[in-house]
Amino acid sequence: MAFFVIFIVVWQGLTAGGPANTTGVDPEYARLAGQSAAATPSAAIPTPGAVAKRGWELLRTAFDDSNPNNLGIAWHLLRSLGRVLLGFVLALVVAVPLGFVLGLFPYLYRAANPFIQVLRPISPLAWMPLALYTFRDSSVSAIFIIFICALWPMLLNTVVGVATVRQEWINVSRVFGLDTFQHVTRIVFPACVPMIMTGMRISIGIAWFVIVAAEMVGAQSGIGYFIWNEWNNLQIASMIVAIVLIGLVGLGLDSGLAWIGRTLSFRE
Amino acid sequence: MAFLSIHDVSMDFPIKGTGRFRALDSISIDVGKNEFVCLIGHSGCGKSTLLNLIAGLLLPTSGSISCEQKPVRGPGPDRAMVFQSHALLPWMTCYENVHLAVKQVFDRSLSATAIKDKAEQALKLVRLDHAMQKYPFEISGGMKQRVGLARALAVEPRILLLDEPFGALDALTRASLQDELVRLVESIRSTVVMVTHDVDEAILLGDRVVMMTNGPAARIGDVLDVALPRPRDRLTLAASPEYAGYRQYLLKFLYQIQGIALE
Numbered sequence: 072m073a074f075f076v077i078f079i080v081v082w083q084g085l086t087a088g089g090p091a092n093t094t095g096v097d098p099e100y101a102r103l104a105g106q107s108a109a110a111t112p113s114a115a116i117p118t119p120g121a122v123a124k125r126g127w128e129l130l131r132t133a134f135d136d137s138n139p140n141n142l143g144i145a146w147h148l149l150r151s152l153g154r155v156l157l158g159f160v161l162a163l164v165v166a167v168p169l170g171f172v173l174g175l176f177p178y179l180y181r182a183a184n185p186f187i188q189v190l191r192p193i194s195p196l197a198w199m200p201l202a203l204y205t206f207r208d209s210s211v212s213a214i215f216i217i218f219i220c221a222l223w224p225m226l227l228n229t230v231v232g233v234a235t236v237r238q239e240w241i242n243v244s245r246v247f248g249l250d251t252f253q254h255v256t257r258i259v260f261p262a263c264v265p266m267i268m269t270g271m272r273i274s275i276g277i278a279w280f281v282i283v284a285a286e287m288v289g290a291q292s293g294i295g296y297f298i299w300n301e302w303n304n305l306q307i308a309s310m311i312v313a314i315v316l317i318g319l320v321g322l323g324l325d326s327g328l329a330w331i332g333r334t335l336s337f338r339e
Numbered sequence: 340m341a342f343l344s345i346h347d348v349s350m351d352f353p354i355k356g357t358g359r360f361r362a363l364d365s366i367s368i369d370v371g372k373n374e375f376v377c378l379i380g381h382s383g384c385g386k387s388t389l390l391n392l393i394a395g396l397l398l399p400t401s402g403s404i405s406c407e408q409k410p411v412r413g414p415g416p417d418r419a420m421v422f423q424s425h426a427l428l429p430w431m432t433c434y435e436n437v438h439l440a441v442k443q444v445f446d447r448s449l450s451a452t453a454i455k456d457k458a459e460q461a462l463k464l465v466r467l468d469h470a471m472q473k474y475p476f477e478i479s480g481g482m483k484q485r486v487g488l489a490r491a492l493a494v495e496p497r498i499l500l501l502d503e504p505f506g507a508l509d510a511l512t513r514a515s516l517q518d519e520l521v522r523l524v525e526s527i528r529s530t531v532v533m534v535t536h537d538v539d540e541a542i543l544l545g546d547r548v549v550m551m552t553n554g555p556a557a558r559i560g561d562v563l564d565v566a567l568p569r570p571r572d573r574l575t576l577a578a579s580p581e582y583a584g585y586r587q588y589l590l591k592f593l594y595q596i597q598g599i600a601l602e
Contacts, residue, residue, distance in 0.1 A: 239426040242396055245414040247440040247494065257439060261430040337430035338476045 158217025170229025228270025268332030348402030380551030461493030
């Protein structure tokens with residue numbers, strides 16, 4: 072809390088320099104543009120007060136959808152969240168079963184590993200132009216990007232989780248003669264839940280990172296688009312509000328998954 | 340022909356490179372029906388390896404093991420095991436842990452109700468019917484071992500294998516669980532092979548104590564027949580001269596013949 076107060080005070084101190092910081096309007100441009108030139112907002116970093124004021128305005132009109140060209144910020148956040156969750160769930164549906172197969176059959180994992188290791192370090196955004204070209208739709212492309220980036224942590228965590236189930240539990244399964252189905256559903260799966268949940272947390276964090284950049288490149292909506300649009304309008308205060316909101320939503324996603332993980336994982 | 344026959348069994352483990360580590364060398368033991376055999380030796384002598392071979396969790400490099408004239412080719416519930424680390428599944432209640440094993444073994448032969456009864460009976464036998472719906476993290480170490488014992492007894496094994504089941508417990512809990520085991524073994528008359536490094540435990544429980552030499556390439560050093568009458572009682576035994584004699588014999592083997600000098 073004290074840290075937050077110090078941060079605000081320092082911010083205020085650095086930005087409250089007054090008109091000295093603001094860039095003057097070029098007189099030539101002012102003559103050409105007339106009245107609108109004078110209304111051009113300054114490019115300086117706004118004060119905390121100005122950001123708070125802008126934040127209040129944005130939150131008051133958060134769910135405004137009267138003007139399709141000027142949607143409320145909540146709609147943008149929900150669009151982004153929708154894309155993230157869709158891409159994330161698709162990745163989960165692929166990663167966990169595939170991870171089980173690769174974890175249970177080490178020779179398959181050895182065969183697949185080179186491909187995984189080449190695909191994994193590719194920045195998700197590198198896929199964006201190819202995705203746009205292939206899907207011809209910015210929203211589908213963004214979901215594809217999220218799928219690609221969310222896939223690897225969940226896949227690898229599932230593989231490692233399945234391959235490192237404690238020997239004593241495997242011995243129990245063998246001594247009491249559990250069949251393959253019982254072995255996978257009653258022993259391996261519950262034993263891997265903590266690892267899978269950790270993979271899901273890493274994935275959702277990366278997905279929430281990447282959606283902002285993906286929407287800046289291609290989308291016509293979403294929080295990434297919002298920031299880029301406000302940047303083009305030089306609405307620095309709006310950008311800062313959006314940045315803070317991104318952080319809060321990311322925190323919410325992470326704590327939500329952490330809570331689910333604690334609920335589903337076994338205790339010792 | 341013995342009930343459980345271990346004939347000239349050797350076990351090698353591969354080590355890095357092309358080397359091999361010989362853990363057990365030419366072990367032969369015959370265990371009769373309803374006999375209680377204890378394997379004793381210093382840590383690392385391969386007693387647990389031998390038990391894992393009987394269980395079928397490992398297969399011997401050479402030699403053969405057969406149970407009721409059938410060669411052991413893999414693990415099975417006819418040789419149920421109680422593990423040193425209790426090995427209960429932490430995501431299941433005590434009842435579910437036992438039920439999982441019982442259901443797997445009797446699924447074809449018994450009705451769902453009979454399977455449920457059997458699991459409950461086993462927990463009653465170790466006096467844990469009050470903790471059936473508890474999870475392993477909610478109960479003490481001694482109780483966990485009793486659940487592990489109930490799980491092994493519930494599948495009605497031909498041989499019960501115990502791998503230092505009380506090794507991780509404090510002395511008082513261990514004593515009460517040993518008494519519990521004495522009572523159980525006398526009531527069900529099962530064939531038991533137990534690994535231990537506790538001399539008193541071996542004499543209290545065993546009909547025969549097999550002493551193993553130090554590894555690598557551990558062999559059977561000596562065998563002691565414990566001719567104490569049953570039921571055995573810890574307090575009576577403490578005052579008996581036979582007991583003292585057996586105890587001295589085992590201690591002499593462990594600390595004089597097979598004594599380990601600390602480096």
